[in-house]
Amino acid sequence: MRIRSFRGGVHPPEEKITSQKPIQELPLPKKVVIPLSQHTGVPARPTVKVGDRVKTGQRIGEAQGPISSNIHTSISGKITSIENHPHPLGPPSLAITIESDGRDEHHPSVKHNNDYFKLHPNEIREIVRGAGIVGLGGAAFPTHVKLSPPEDRWIDTVILNGCECEPYLTCDHRLMIEKTYEIIEGLKIIAKTLEVTSCYVGIEKNKEDAIKAMREEIRNKANMEIVSLKTKYPQGSEKQLIEAILNRKVPSGGLPLDVGVVVQNVGTALAISEAVKKGRPLIERVITVTGRGIKNPANLRVRMGTLFKDMIDYCGGFAGKPGKIIMGGALMGFAQHTLDVPVIKGTTGILLLTEDEVNIEEPQPCIKCARCVDSCPIYLLPLYLGIYGEKELWRKCEELGALDCTECGCCAYICPARIPLVQLIKLAKQEIAAYRKKK
Amino acid sequence: MKEEHFLVSTSPHIRSAEDIPKIMYAVIIALIPVAIASIYFFRLWAIKLMAVCIITAMGTEDIFQRLRKKDITVFDGSAIITGLLLAFILPPSLPLWAASLGTFFAIALGKQIFGGLGYNIFNPALLGRAFLMATFPVLMTTWTKPFSLDVVTSATPLAQMKFAQSFVSHQSLFLGNVSGSLGETSALAILIGASFLLIRKIIDWRIPAGYLGTVVLLSSIFWFIDPKGFADPLWHLLAGGLILGAFFMAPDMVTTPVTKRGRWVFGIGCGLILIVIRSWSGLPEGVMYSILLMNAITPLINRFTHPRIFGEQK
Ligand code: SF4
Ligand code: SF4
Numbered sequence: 221m222r223i224r225s226f227r228g229g230v231h232p233p234e235e236k237i238t239s240q241k242p243i244q245e246l247p248l249p250k251k252v253v254i255p256l257s258q259h260t261g262v263p264a265r266p267t268v269k270v271g272d273r274v275k276t277g278q279r280i281g282e283a284q285g286p287i288s289s290n291i292h293t294s295i296s297g298k299i300t301s302i303e304n305h306p307h308p309l310g311p312p313s314l315a316i317t318i319e320s321d322g323r324d325e326h327h328p329s330v331k332h333n334n335d336y337f338k339l340h341p342n343e344i345r346e347i348v349r350g351a352g353i354v355g356l357g358g359a360a361f362p363t364h365v366k367l368s369p370p371e372d373r374w375i376d377t378v379i380l381n382g383c384e385c386e387p388y389l390t391c392d393h394r395l396m397i398e399k400t401y402e403i404i405e406g407l408k409i410i411a412k413t414l415e416v417t418s419c420y421v422g423i424e425k426n427k428e429d430a431i432k433a434m435r436e437e438i439r440n441k442a443n444m445e446i447v448s449l450k451t452k453y454p455q456g457s458e459k460q461l462i463e464a465i466l467n468r469k470v471p472s473g474g475l476p477l478d479v480g481v482v483v484q485n486v487g488t489a490l491a492i493s494e495a496v497k498k499g500r501p502l503i504e505r506v507i508t509v510t511g512r513g514i515k516n517p518a519n520l521r522v523r524m525g526t527l528f529k530d531m532i533d534y535c536g537g538f539a540g541k542p543g544k545i546i547m548g549g550a551l552m553g554f555a556q557h558t559l560d561v562p563v564i565k566g567t568t569g570i571l572l573l574t575e576d577e578v579n580i581e582e583p584q585p586c587i588k589c590a591r592c593v594d595s596c597p598i599y600l601l602p603l604y605l606g607i608y609g610e611k612e613l614w615r616k617c618e619e620l621g622a623l624d625c626t627e628c629g630c631c632a633y634i635c636p637a638r639i640p641l642v643q644l645i646k647l648a649k650q651e652i653a654a655y656r657k658k659k
Numbered sequence: 660m661k662e663e664h665f666l667v668s669t670s671p672h673i674r675s676a677e678d679i680p681k682i683m684y685a686v687i688i689a690l691i692p693v694a695i696a697s698i699y700f701f702r703l704w705a706i707k708l709m710a711v712c713i714i715t716a717m718g719t720e721d722i723f724q725r726l727r728k729k730d731i732t733v734f735d736g737s738a739i740i741t742g743l744l745l746a747f748i749l750p751p752s753l754p755l756w757a758a759s760l761g762t763f764f765a766i767a768l769g770k771q772i773f774g775g776l777g778y779n780i781f782n783p784a785l786l787g788r789a790f791l792m793a794t795f796p797v798l799m800t801t802w803t804k805p806f807s808l809d810v811v812t813s814a815t816p817l818a819q820m821k822f823a824q825s826f827v828s829h830q831s832l833f834l835g836n837v838s839g840s841l842g843e844t845s846a847l848a849i850l851i852g853a854s855f856l857l858i859r860k861i862i863d864w865r866i867p868a869g870y871l872g873t874v875v876l877l878s879s880i881f882w883f884i885d886p887k888g889f890a891d892p893l894w895h896l897l898a899g900g901l902i903l904g905a906f907f908m909a910p911d912m913v914t915t916p917v918t919k920r921g922r923w924v925f926g927i928g929c930g931l932i933l934i935v936i937r938s939w940s941g942l943p944e945g946v947m948y949s950i951l952l953m954n955a956i957t958p959l960i961n962r963f964t965h966p967r968i969f970g971e972q973k
Pocket of ligand 1: 595596597598599600602624625626627628629630631632641642645
């Protein structure tokens with residue numbers, strides 16, 4: 221069988237050093253810092269005040285408007301502050317700090333629902349919204365919004381994303397092996413909510429064991445298929461995943477639902493199943509702490525709001541001299557300047573590069589080798605975006621489709637002249653947005 | 660834990676191992692078989708010619724970068740390639756001063772004037788040859804028989820076809836046992852180097868495919884119509900600098916289109932021009948002009964072959 225994939229992309233060294241390491245439970249942290257903005261959309265509003273006692277799973281922040289998400293405490297204890305705190309995705313922002321009482325007592329709202337399969341789609345949506353579930357693949361888009369397509373849209377397919385195409389990261393890989401049943405349960409719940417009949421799980425070919433486990437699990441289920449995909453970055457990007465599995469192209473500027481598809485990450489499916497069956501809001505997730513800069517790389521189940529330094533300590537501290545701390549993957553992650561940042565819902569991993577792995581090379585002139593053109597999965601001409609970007613010709617960048625760029629990083633990764641293409645394109649996007657607003 | 664200093668920069672946080680020098684040195688490695696073949700056929704002349712061209716190329720680059728107060732990148736491999744390629748397309752008996760002058764011109768006016776590597780429009784080595792052809796036409800058409808170290812004026816196979824209607828055998832052409840420029844005589848050596856470049860994906864196969872494909876197609880048609888007046892396609896492929904040009908000059912990334920469709924256009928265009936020149940013009944060889952002409956319209960090709968963006972509606 222021809223192995224399915226998309227056009228373009230790159231294949232960096234996979235570096236999945238933790239792929240055979242079972243998920244470990246990080247001991248309960250002494251304190252957690254929970255930002256009110258962990259998702260795409262409007263930040264939540266705090267519903268508690270300093271000094272309040274809270275129990276695990278209790279809501280402490282309320283979603284504001286349709287594209288927003290509830291926030292819950294991940295431990296039981298006392299609120300000690302509500303103030304600005306370093307945030308892994310940008311400037312310091314409002315966060316709630318909770319000191320643990322060490323008891324991890326659950327809030328009464330967290331309870332099992334044995335009849336979950338009788339729930340109406342709208343009830344499921346309500347549970348997902350209440351539980352503060354967002355996409356766990358990194359983008360952190362509120363899940364209930366994706367589960368509530370507009371009436372006039374015909375959705376016929378759900379795709380679970382188990383590609384994990386970023387080098388180093390293995391949390392989804394481990395979940396598919398260790399939580400196979402729950403993930404498929406989650407997929408069934410999603411399919412029921414959206415009333416679709418055809419379901420796919422896309423997994424990159426380098427995860428043979430996960431593919432096998434998932435195939436076992438769905439045996440005799442006619443409407444589900446596990447699709448083995450070529451190991452290529454960005455296979456797990458929504459548009460590329462849909463192209464690979466269904467051969468449908470999401471229109472420029474459009475969404476997967478424009479082609480009848482909803483894509484969810486495998487971790488999100490697990491979170492949905494936990495929320496619907498066990499009443500558990502999204503208060504923990506699995507992350508990969510990895511890279512040559514850490515002594516004992518591991519896959520950890522951690523409470524939201526755990527500080528990076530606690531996890532790095534647990535993993536034995538730095539190995540060698542640390543050069544760069546990245547939240548997320550090597551291609552799309554965010555470099556951090558402090559370890560005082562917390563795990564948020566979109567944290568897929570912490571990647572530690574050693575000092576000699578981060579060599580800063582001077583950009584050279586573009587040699588028109590077109591490696592960036594060949595690797596761009598959106599079929600842009602990144603070299604011109606770079607050239608015009610450097611000259612600040614933003615309108616030219618817009619004409620060349622800068623706004624379609626997904627910032628996947630293939631072009632900058634592959635560029636032999638080391639031109640910071642993504643940086644220039646990001647800048648161009650901001651400038652375009654700015655002058656569009658003015659109009 | 661002590662707070663350390665962490666580097667903060669935009670993603671991606673890893674870069675592929677292939678940088679400009681790695682690409683350039685891969686091209687140089689690919690040129691080694693050709694260099695060996697030329698030394699085998701033309702002995703000391705080959706060594707001297709290559710040495711002079713490479714040294715002049717690097718020296719000129721160095722001087723210009725110093726004058727323009729740029730970083731000195733003499734060792735990034737690109738100047739070596741220009742020098743070596745130019746040596747390969749010169750007659751083995753060319754006086755060394757002329758070779759040196761041509762190389763100076765190639766680097767100075769073919770590359771540095773435009774702003775250095777990456778900014779030039781024309782393939783510098785070909786421009787160097789064009790300059791020598793215009794200035795020293797006699798020297799540039801004085802050929803030598805392989806293995807003989809004396810200058811014996813002898814016509815190249817293409818000139819023989821054109822002006823005497825006689826064809827050299829395919830086998831001699833393939834092995835290189837004919838008169839011609841230093842490095843374009845042995846198709847075998849060139850193909851060994853070319854396969855390395857294709858496997859390493861240093862050059863895009865579309866350009867040689869378009870170029871050679873067009874030549875074969877058109878020459879087959881003409882040959883069918885008039886087998887006496889026209890050479891057969893295989894002969895066209897093997898004669899002159901075509902294979903060297905198709906694998907080492909035409910696909911030069913700096914001076915060719917960046918889009919895939921554009922590369923087809925480029926290769927096919929080169930093929931068309933070549934056949935026209937070889938069949939109907941007064942010039943015996945058209946590889947150089949075909950590539951230089953297509954270099955000239957490369958910006959235009961780029962403009963008209965933008966790929967349609969993913970999911971863009973018609
Ligand atoms: S231009 Fe954008 S979409 Fe294309 S490769 Fe670069 S980062 Fe990815
Ligand atoms: S990969 Fe870099 S050097 Fe090559 S064409 Fe693109 S921008 Fe230019």
